[in-house]
Structure formats: structure tokens, C-alpha cells
Amino acid sequence: MGSVCETHPVAVPEGIYDLVFEALPGAGGYIFTLRLTFAPTREGTFRIVRRGGDITADQVLRATAEPAL
Numbered sequence: 229m230g231s232v233c234e235t236h237p238v239a240v241p242e243g244i245y246d247l248v249f250e251a252l253p254g255a256g257g258y259i260f261t262l263r264l265t266f267a268p269t270r271e272g273t274f275r276i277v278r279r280g281g282d283i284t285a286d287q288v289l290r291a292t293a294e295p296a297l
Contacts, residue, residue: 244272 248265255261 240266244269246272 245266246269248263248267250263250265252261252263
């Protein structure tokens with residue numbers, strides 16, 4: 229457990245991945261539980277699988293990012 233302000237190193241082998249981001253109801257005093265899943269793929273794609281709450285977009289708003297250092 230932690231917060232978005234805490235960092236935790238994670239080893240991810242080089243490659244192309246689909247990243248699944250889930251914001252689930254929290255427990256133990258946390259508002260949300262965030263779950264990130266890296267799924268190896270041949271060609272990464274961007275899509276919004278399901279939206280809810282404050283997420284109202286039905287299309288990807290940005291498909292580029294800067295690597296975290």
C-alpha cells in the first residue's frame with residue numbers, strides 16, 4: 229500500500245506493452261486502489277475500455293508521454 233506521492237521501483241523488461249490502469253474503490257483509509265497491469269503485446273494500442281465517475285471521454289485524449297526518470 230502507498231499513495232501516488234510515494235515511489236516504488238518496478239522492473240519492467242524492455243518491450244511494447246498495453247498498460248491497463250484501474251482505479252478501484254479504496255480500503256483502509258485510501259480513497260482509491262490503483263492497479264497497473266503491463267501486458268506484453270506486438271503493437272501497443274490506446275483505448276478507453278470503460279469509463280465512469282469523473283471520466284467522461286470516450287476517446288484517448290493524449291497518446292504520448294515522457295518517460296519517468
